[in-house]
Amino acid sequence: MGLWGMLAFPLGFLLASALLVASAPANPETPGCSHKDQQVTVSHTYKIDVPKSALVQVETDPQSLSDDGTSLLVPGEDGEEQNIIFRHNIRLQTPQKNCELADSVQDLLARVKKLEEEMAELKEQCSTSRCCQGAADLSRHCSGHGTFFAETCSCHCDQGWEGADCEQPTCPGACSGHGRCVDGQCVCDQPYVGVDCAYAACPQDCSGHGVCVRGVCQCHKDFTAEDCSEQRCPGDCSGNGFCDTGECYCEMGFTGPDCSQVVAPQGLQLLKSTENSLLVSWEPSSEVDHYLLSYYPLGKEQATKQVRVPKEQHTYDITGLLPGTKYIVTLRNVKKDISSSPQHLLATTDLAVVGTAWVNEETETSLDVEWENPLTEVDYYKLRYGPLTGQEVTEVTVPKSRDPKSRYDITGLQPGTEYKITVVPIRGDLEGKPILLNGRTEIDGPTNVVTNQVTEDTASVSWDPVRADIDKYVVRYISPDGETKEKAVPKDQSSTVLTGLKPGEAYKVFVWAERGNQGSKKADTKALTEIDSPENLVTDRVTENSLSVSWDPVEAEIDRYVVSYTSVDGETKQVPVRKDQSSTVLTGLSPGVEYKVYVWAEKGDRESKKANTKAPTDIDSPKNLVTDQVTENTLSVSWDPVQANIDRYMVSYTSADGETREVPVPKEKSSTVLTGLRPGMEYKVHVWAQKGTQESRKANTKAPTDIDGPKNLVTDQVTETTLSVSWDPVEADIDRYMVRYTSPDGETKEVPVSKDKSSTVLRGLRPGVEYKVDVWAQKGAQDSRKANTKAPTGIVA
Numbered sequence: 002m003g004l005w006g007m008l009a010f011p012l013g014f015l016l017a018s019a020l021l022v023a024s025a026p027a028n029p030e031t032p033g034c035s036h037k038d039q040q041v042t043v044s045h046t047y048k049i050d051v052p053k054s055a056l057v058q059v060e061t062d063p064q065s066l067s068d069d070g071t072s073l074l075v076p077g078e079d080g081e082e083q084n085i086i087f088r089h090n091i092r093l094q095t096p097q098k099n100c101e102l103a104d105s106v107q108d109l110l111a112r113v114k115k116l117e118e119e120m121a122e123l124k125e126q127c128s129t130s131r132c133c134q135g136a137a138d139l140s141r142h143c144s145g146h147g148t149f150f151a152e153t154c155s156c157h158c159d160q161g162w163e164g165a166d167c168e169q170p171t172c173p174g175a176c177s178g179h180g181r182c183v184d185g186q187c188v189c190d191q192p193y194v195g196v197d198c199a200y201a202a203c204p205q206d207c208s209g210h211g212v213c214v215r216g217v218c219q220c221h222k223d224f225t226a227e228d229c230s231e232q233r234c235p236g237d238c239s240g241n242g243f244c245d246t247g248e249c250y251c252e253m254g255f256t257g258p259d260c261s262q263v264v265a266p267q268g269l270q271l272l273k274s275t276e277n278s279l280l281v282s283w284e285p286s287s288e289v290d291h292y293l294l295s296y297y298p299l300g301k302e303q304a305t306k307q308v309r310v311p312k313e314q315h316t317y318d319i320t321g322l323l324p325g326t327k328y329i330v331t332l333r334n335v336k337k338d339i340s341s342s343p344q345h346l347l348a349t350t351d352l353a354v355v356g357t358a359w360v361n362e363e364t365e366t367s368l369d370v371e372w373e374n375p376l377t378e379v380d381y382y383k384l385r386y387g388p389l390t391g392q393e394v395t396e397v398t399v400p401k402s403r404d405p406k407s408r409y410d411i412t413g414l415q416p417g418t419e420y421k422i423t424v425v426p427i428r429g430d431l432e433g434k435p436i437l438l439n440g441r442t443e444i445d446g447p448t449n450v451v452t453n454q455v456t457e458d459t460a461s462v463s464w465d466p467v468r469a470d471i472d473k474y475v476v477r478y479i480s481p482d483g484e485t486k487e488k489a490v491p492k493d494q495s496s497t498v499l500t501g502l503k504p505g506e507a508y509k510v511f512v513w514a515e516r517g518n519q520g521s522k523k524a525d526t527k528a529l530t531e532i533d534s535p536e537n538l539v540t541d542r543v544t545e546n547s548l549s550v551s552w553d554p555v556e557a558e559i560d561r562y563v564v565s566y567t568s569v570d571g572e573t574k575q576v577p578v579r580k581d582q583s584s585t586v587l588t589g590l591s592p593g594v595e596y597k598v599y600v601w602a603e604k605g606d607r608e609s610k611k612a613n614t615k616a617p618t619d620i621d622s623p624k625n626l627v628t629d630q631v632t633e634n635t636l637s638v639s640w641d642p643v644q645a646n647i648d649r650y651m652v653s654y655t656s657a658d659g660e661t662r663e664v665p666v667p668k669e670k671s672s673t674v675l676t677g678l679r680p681g682m683e684y685k686v687h688v689w690a691q692k693g694t695q696e697s698r699k700a701n702t703k704a705p706t707d708i709d710g711p712k713n714l715v716t717d718q719v720t721e722t723t724l725s726v727s728w729d730p731v732e733a734d735i736d737r738y739m740v741r742y743t744s745p746d747g748e749t750k751e752v753p754v755s756k757d758k759s760s761t762v763l764r765g766l767r768p769g770v771e772y773k774v775d776v777w778a779q780k781g782a783q784d785s786r787k788a789n790t791k792a793p794t795g796i797v798a
Contacts, residue, residue, distance in 0.1 A: 144168040161185070173197040204228040235259040241337060254288030254336045261501075263341035266292065266332045271348045277359060278320045279348050281330055285315040289334045294319070299327040299347070304362075308518040309335075321438075322350045323359060338473075338489040358424050360440035361408065365416040365522075368440040371408040372424050374401060379426040379433065384409055389419040389439065399424075417444040417469040417516060444469040444521035447495075447512045452528040457504040460528040463496035464512050467521060471514040478502075478528070479509045481558075504533035505557020505604055532557040532609035535583075535600045540616035545592040545645075545697070548616050551584035555602045555609065563608075565599040566590075592621035593645025593692055620645040620697035623671070623688045628704035633680035633733075636704050639672035643690045643697060653687040653699075654678075680709035681733020681780055708733040708785035711759070711776045716792035721768035724792050727760035728776050731785060735778040742766075743773045769796040 143149050143156035147167035150157060158167035170185030174197035180189040189198035200216035204227055207213055211220040211229035220229035225237065225244075234244035236259035242251040251260035268284035279296075289312045296319055297305040310317050322328060327349045334341040358372035370384070379401050387394035399409045414420065419441040426433035447464040454461040462476060474490040478499050490497045492514075502508060508528045514521040535552035542549040550564055562578040566587055578585045580602075590596065595617040602609040623640035630637035638652055650666040654675050666673045668690075678684065683705040690697040711728035718725035726740055738754035742763050754761045756778075766772065771793040778785040 174199060205230065236261060239339075241339075252288075254286070254334070261339070263334050263336045263339050264288070265341040266334050266344050269330070269332045269344045269346045271346060272316065274348060274350055277322045277350060277357065278318055279322060279328060279330065279350060280316065280318045281332075281346060281348070282316040283332055283344070286334060287312070288336070290336050290338075292317075293333040293335050293340055295331045295333075296322075296328050298323060299329055302329075303523075305520070306518070307515070307520050321359065323361075326350050333487075340487045340489075343485070358422075358436040358438050360422075360438065363440060363443050365443045365445045366414050367410055367412045368414060368420060368422070368442060369408065369410045370422055370424070370438070370440065371406055372436055373406055374404075375426060375433070379428050381427050382407065382409075383423075383425040383427055383432070384411075385423045385425070386411055386420050388415070389421050411440075414442045416442050417471075417519065418442050441519060444471060444514045444516055444519060446514060446522035447474065447524045450510065450512050450524045450526040452510060452526055454498075455528060455530055457531045457533045458500065458502045460499045460502060460508070460510075460530060461496060462499060462510055462512065462526075462528070464524060466495045467514045469514065469516065469521070471516045471521075474512060474514055475520070477511040477523075479511075480506050481508075499528065502528075502530045503556060504530055505555070505559060505602075505607075505609075506530050530557075532559060532602050532604055532607060534610035535562065535602060535612045538598070538600055538612040538614045540598060540614060542586075543616060543619055545619045545621040546590045547586055547588045548590065548596070548618060549584060549586050550598055550600065550616075552600050552612060554583045557602065557604065557609070559602040559604045559609075561603050563601055563603055566596045567599075568594050568596055590618045591645075592618055592643065592697075593647065593695075594618055617695070620647055620690045620692055620695055622698040623650065623690060623700045626686070626688055626700040626702045628686060628702060630674075631704060631707055633707045633709045634678045635674055635676050636678065636684070636706060637672060637674050638686055638688065638704075640688050640700060642671045645690065645692065645697070647690040647692045647697075649691050651689055651691055651696075655685045655687075657683050678706045679732065680706050681731070681735065681778075681783075681785075682706050705783065706733075708735060708778045708780055708783055710786035711738065711778060711788045714774070714776055714788040714790045716774060716790055718762070719792060719795055721795040721797055722766045723762055723764050724766065724772070724794060725760065725762050726774055726776065726792075728788060730759040731778045733778065733780065733785070735780045735785075737779050739777055739779055739784075741775040743775075744770050766794045768794050770794055 143158070144162070144164075144167045146162040147156040147158040149155075156165065156167050158164070161171055163169050163171050172182035172185055172187045176182055176187040176189070177193070177195075177197050177199040179193040180187045180198035182188075187196060187198045189195070192202045194200055194202050194216075203211075203213035203216060203218045207218040207220065208224070208228050208230040210224035211218040213219075218227060218229050220226070220233075223233050225231050225233045231244070232247045234242075234247055234249045238244050238249040238251070239255075239259050239261040241255040242249045242260035244250075249258060249260050251257070254264055256262050256264055264286070266283050266286065268282075270282055271279060272282050273280040281294075283292075291312050292310040292314075293307060294310055294317055295305050295307040297303075308317065308319070319328075319330070327347060330346040330348055331343040332346075333343050358370065360368050361371040362369035368386075381401055382399040383396055384399050385394050385396045397409070397411075399407060401407055411420070411422070419439055422438050422440055424436040424438075445467045447467055450462065450464045452460050452462050464474075471492050473492050474494070475487055476490055476497055476499070477485060477487045479485045480503060486499075486501070488497060488499070499508070499510070506529075508530065509525060510528050511523040511525045513523045533555045535555055537553045539551050540548050541551070552562075559580050561580050562582070562585075564576045564578055564585055564587065565573060566576075567573040568591060576585060576587065587596075587598070595615055597613060597615050599611045599613045601611040621643045623643060625641045627639050628636050629639070638654075640650075647668050649668050650670070652664045652666055652673055652675070653661060654664075655661040656679065664673060664675065675684070675686070683703055685701060685703050687699040687701045689699040709731045711731055713729045715727050716724050717727070728738075735756045737756050738758070738761075740752045740754055740761055740763070741749060742752075743749040744767065752761060752763065763772070763774070771791055773789060773791055775787045775789045777787040
């Protein structure tokens with residue numbers, strides 16, 4: 002048998018297999034899809050061109066078959082549009098060699114197999130199970146709330162709708178699991194609230210001391226607790242105590258009204274000193290988190306170093322010091338990152354021995370190393386240095402100094418890194434005993450330190466953060482009188498607010514970074530707090546044109562106070578007051594005018610807030626009080642009118658025996674007549690002005706009324722040389738009566754008569770002469786009006 006004969010069977014088998022696959026029955030009919038017009042028929046045919054030399058006989062199918070083995074619908078027959086037919090044309094090339102045909106057949110078999118797998122997937126997607134009855138309804142509707150997808154025979158609902166045909170509204174957030182959905186709205190379970198039942202109601206409705214935000218109480222300033230029912234203490238006791246009815250009870254180790262201060266250490270002393278170390282001790286305290294020990298050479302505070310000491314330890318050996326140097330050692334208690342006030346100690350290191358080396362100065366990128374020259378001769382030194390944790394070592398040659406000490410400044414180092422340093426003396430080919438020491442470069446310090454938002458007792462401080470990996474920042478602020486406070490700031494923050502400051506003070510502020518017991522250089526700035534304003538402004542000792550102003554002095558150091566006063570008509574004046582005074586007298590004021598008084602403090606070009614009050618001046622009193630037109634029972638009173646705007650004048654007059662009367666006088670008048678007075682009586686007259694309940698000072702004078710004259714003067718019992726004179730006595734209290742009798746020729750005589758008599762006998766008269774008789778009363782130098790009559794004497798018979 003030839004090669005073509007040998008391949009006839011495989012090729013025939015291949016074709017038979019292909020046709021068998023093509024005519025394989027479809028999947029069983031899906032329930033509910035029995036209508037023929039709803040079925041989709043999938044079929045495929047193959048056309049394979051075989052070379053004539055292949056000697057292979059192929060018979061084609063007499064009729065195309067559907068997936069279920071039935072005949073396909075012919076064109077034009079009902080339902081013919083449901084047919085899906087795939088035709089495959091395959092042509093085999095005439096091989097050049099017999100073996101090539103076998104390879105082609107194998108390749109064809111693999112391709113047909115893959116094709117059939119793909120067709121099976123396509124048939125699955127277009128099977129009758131995906132085109133069930135009712136799909137047309139879904140396609141038309143989806144309840145108007147979605148989009149129909151034929152390939153999945155389903156609806157894709159719009160937002161807010163759900164269900165097979167998108168007919169049901171949804172609730173927001175599925176009511177968060179805390180309620181049920183009714184007609185698209187959440188009915189929340191207790192105690193949840195909100196459109197999606199996402200938040201619980203606030204406890205006790207925040208007790209009336211806060212606002213409920215998303216189920217959590219945001220308490221008002223002076224209240225705290227979950228339901229804002231507890232009164233807040235000063236500074237919330239700074240987190241260092243507990244609050245009971247607004248009063249702080251501090252934890253052990255804390256003190257102060259707001260528990261913000263840490264108790265200071267006690268008993269700092271020197272135990273032992275060497276050329277490069279100081280051993281110090283202090284009284285232990287169990288109520289601290291740790292101790293903060295700092296030290297620096299006397300006069301070189303910028304070289305300060307700090308060490309954090311565990312609370313269990315109450316001694317510390319300060320090493321790496323300069324020989325024979327005085328050091329200021331400072332100890333602070335630290336609790337919750339709050340430092341206490343410091344305790345200081347002055348101690349001196351011993352003198353160095355031969356061969357001692359030390360780091361003289363540290364910067365961010367350099368270490369200044371210094372050592373004592375040994376007694377033996379050396380040519381030079383080899384100085385090796387490298388990071389303590391690394392393998393890299395650098396070596397330099399250092400000439401020996403002619404001075405007792407040699408030094409070398411190692412530069413180009415990494416900030417905040419500890420270095421191992423070795424100094425080796427060299428003479429010829431020999432190396433001496435090395436001197437070993439460690440040095441750490443400084444952390445880079447904060448920059449651009451700025452203070453802003455300054456008030457009387459607070460200031461905000463901000464800075465540019467450092468590049469080094471640090472533990473925290475420390476802010477120290479010092480008042481002009483030397484009071485120092487420190488505050489730790491988390492490393493991820495670059496600002497803080499300083500509180501408890503004194504008004505009108507210029508604070509020096511230092512900021513530095515710390516890592517472990519290492520601190521960076523300090524950046525500094527100044528913060529000038531606002532001047533506090535005068536308080537308890539009081540006006541007293543008010544007169545018609547002056548008043549005294551006093552106030553509580555401010556805490557700040559100031560240059561002066563300024564008092565400004567403004568009348569109701571807008572006239573304003575200012576008076577400077579010395580800084581050591583807290584009162585002044587305002588003069589030149591208008592009577593009966595209300596003034597608005599302002600007082601503030603000044604320092605340079607800065608001013609405090611103004612305190613103010615109102616004060617009316619007294620009404621001015623009437624002046625030049627005059628009495629005139631006096632009669633026996635009346636007198637006229639007049640005065641100069643006052644400047645103030647008043648309601649009326651009042652005139653009071655009091656007799657010598659204490660009887661008093663008052664008379665109101667309209668404000669536009671400045672005189673009045675007092676009536677109903679008693680003759681010969683001295684009256685004390687007072688005049689003053691009134692405005693509301695305010696009265697001026699009283700002007701006063703004295704005025705006696707005229708003495709009333711004798712009345713009903715009668716002469717009788719006339720003889721040649723005598724005649725009797727009588728009269729009605731006067732009402733006034735007098736000293737005497739006077740009787741005068743005058744003859745026609747002008748001869749006049751006067752006779753005094755006791756005040757308690759009202760008659761007298763005139764003697765020594767001439768007969769037959771008509772006398773003119775006058776009688777009047779006298780009191781002091783005051784005379785009453787004269788009563789008079791005429792009386793002739795008898796004629797001698």
